[in-house]
Amino acid sequence: MDSAPLKGGRGSATMVQKCKLCCRENSVDILSQTIKPYNAEDSEKFKTIVEFECRGLEPVDFQPQGGFVAEGAESGTPFNDINLLEKDWNDYDEKTKESVGIYEVTHKFVKC
Structure with missing residues (x-):
């Protein structure tokens, strides 16, 4: 950053x-x-x-865009440069032969 x-x-x-x-x-x-x-x-x-x-x-407001990363929970497969601009992302994990994804991204700000 x-x-x-x-x-x-x-x-x-x-x-x-x-x-x-x-x-x-x-x-x-x-x-x-x-x-x-x-x-x-x-x-x-x-x-x-x-x-x-x-x-x-x-x-x-928060508008997630590119730069997010994820790892397959069971396979450890890395997924790089995930773009969450649409609040959803999906891909395919070749190791587990399953669809993976992030869905319905929401947020809230908490003032301290």
């Missing part, structure tokens, strides 16, 4: 946006040490998979 520098040398953040009205710099930083996997046993449950530090901004 790339970081952008914050004004005045106050560090960096994953996303920095300047308000067009007041010129204030706002930021969202993905706290990389909080990233956790979502496994088959987590299926159909909400689980915290990442935390953000937000200053001046509040996330309201």
Whole structure:
């Protein structure tokens, strides 16, 4: 994940946006040490998979796109660069001779 520098040398953040009205710099930083996997046993449950530090901004929507990875639960087959833009993904696991997939991706933000 790339970081952008914050004004005045106050560090960096994953996303920095300047308000067009007041010129204030706002930021969202993905706290990389909080990233956790979502496994088959987590299926159909909400689980915290990442935390953000937000200053001046509040996330309201999540649009998953490319870059996700998965591993066959029984076969260990890697599936790379999964695109979840359509909220669904499916493929075929040659080792188990079965269809695999991720379906009905949903999310919620919890303010701490």
